Every structure is written in structure tokens, then in C-alpha cells.
Amino acid sequence: MHLRPQIKDPNFLRLYDHWQSIRMERPVPLRADIDPTAIGRSLRYVWLYEYLDEEDTYRCRLAGEHIQEAFKRSMSGLLINQIYSPDIAALVRGYWDKMRNARAIVHGESISPAKDDNTYLRSQRLMLPLASEDGAIRHIFGMTRYDFDTFDFDISTGIDGSHLDIIPCADLED
Structure with missing residues (x-):
């Protein structure tokens, strides 16, 4: 699959191209x-989470200024369940677990709850797995760009990843 032509934002292209260049022949x-x-210049949009085997959870290791602005706080060092509500943490964790287990990336758009009641943010996302020296996927490195124009959303329809594509790394051709 050729993902690069689908990425329009130059910040996302910069991150994707760098990830591809260091990937070389590895998955x-x-x-x-x-x-x-x-x-x-794209660092303000990036974030990095580490999977903690013993705790079976994820810890935020890095969150750029744009990410912290969206969450209205510093996130570095926090566990996923300290950042997100239980339902959103489970949704995010589901994507990251799939990425780790299937060696896949995630790309697309999603809807995220804002810190204000009953308002939501649209966002573009690129989520990329990173391996440790032993080959295990222990980090999820990503970029998110939020549209800070909040809107009302009927939560009863659910927040799902219908606009997020999971692409196995082995299928990437660019």
C-alpha cells in the first residue's frame, strides 16, 4: 500500500518519511x-508512549506543545488511564495493542473529547510502532494535529475509529 500520497500535511509527511528512512529493511x-x-518543526505535534510489560499499560514519555495544549496539562510520565477516561483509554489501548501485536501503523482522522463538557475536537493522526533492541514493539510514536474549533457531538452514537486505518507495516510500499 502506498500511504504517502494520502498524507497531505507536511508535518505528517516529515514524520512518516523519517520513520520510513530509519526503518530500512526492517518491519x-x-x-x-x-x-x-x-x-x-513538527515536534510540537508528536508524542511517545512506552508499553510497560509488568503493569500491562502505557506511559507517556513525550508530548509536544500542541498535544499539551489540547489536554491542558503536561502529560509526560502519566499512565494512559491518568490521561483518558476509562472508555477512551480502552479505545486507544485497543489500537496500540493491535499495532504492537500486528506490527502495524494507524493513520486517519478521529474525534476526541475536549476537556470541556460535551464538546469534541477533530484530529488527524499518524501512529507508528517503534521496536526495542530485542525487536519487541515497546513504543508507539505518533503525531496528532487537533482542530481546536470544538463542536457538539451526540456521544450516544459512540466515538469510534471508523476513520482510522490500521495498515500492517509489511504492506507499506513507500
């Missing part, structure tokens, strides 16, 4: 190979 690049200078 997933190593976390140690990430070069922040390669994505420079």
Missing part, C-alpha cells in the same frame, strides 16, 4: 534511531 524501526532534528 519496524528502532526507537534508538529516531532523530528529533529530522522532524524539527
Whole structure:
């Protein structure tokens, strides 16, 4: 699959191209190979979570300024269930677990709850797995760009990932 033509935002392209360049012939690049200078101006939109085996959860290791602005707080060091409500944490965790287990990326648009009651944010997302030296996927590296124009949304219809595509890394051709 050729994902690159579907990515319109230059910040997302910069991150995707860097991830692809350090991936080389491996299914997933190593976390140690990430070069922040390669994505420079896009750093404000990036985030990094680490999977903790013993706790069976994810911890935020990095959240750019744009991400912190959306959540209205610093997120570094927090566990996923300290950042999101239980239902949203389960949804996010479901994607990340699939990414780790299937060695896949996620790309698309989604709806996220804002910190204000009954308002939501539209967002563009790119989520990329990173491997440790032992080959295990222990990090999810991503970029999110929020549209800060909040809107009302009927939560009873659910927040789902219908606009988020899960793409196995082995299927990427660009």
C-alpha cells in the first residue's frame, strides 16, 4: 500500500518519511534511531508512549506543545488511564495493542473529547510502532494535529475509529 500520497500535511509527511528512512529493511524501526532534528518543526505535534510489560499499560514519555495544549496539562510520565477516561483509554489501548501485536501503523482522522463538557475536537493522526533492541514493539510514536474549533457531538452514537486505518507495516510500499 502506498500511504504517502494520502498524507497531505507536511508535518505528517516529515514524520512518516523519517520513520520510513530509519526503518530500512526492517518491519519496524528502532526507537534508538529516531532523530528529533529530522522532524524539527513538527515536534510540537508528536508524542511517545512506552508499553510497560509488568503493569500491562502505557506511559507517556513525550508530548509536544500542541498535544499539551489540547489536554491542558503536561502529560509526560502519566499512565494512559491518568490521561483518558476509562472508555477512551480502552479505545486507544485497543489500537496500540493491535499495532504492537500486528506490527502495524494507524493513520486517519478521529474525534476526541475536549476537556470541556460535551464538546469534541477533530484530529488527524499518524501512529507508528517503534521496536526495542530485542525487536519487541515497546513504543508507539505518533503525531496528532487537533482542530481546536470544538463542536457538539451526540456521544450516544459512540466515538469510534471508523476513520482510522490500521495498515500492517509489511504492506507499506513507500
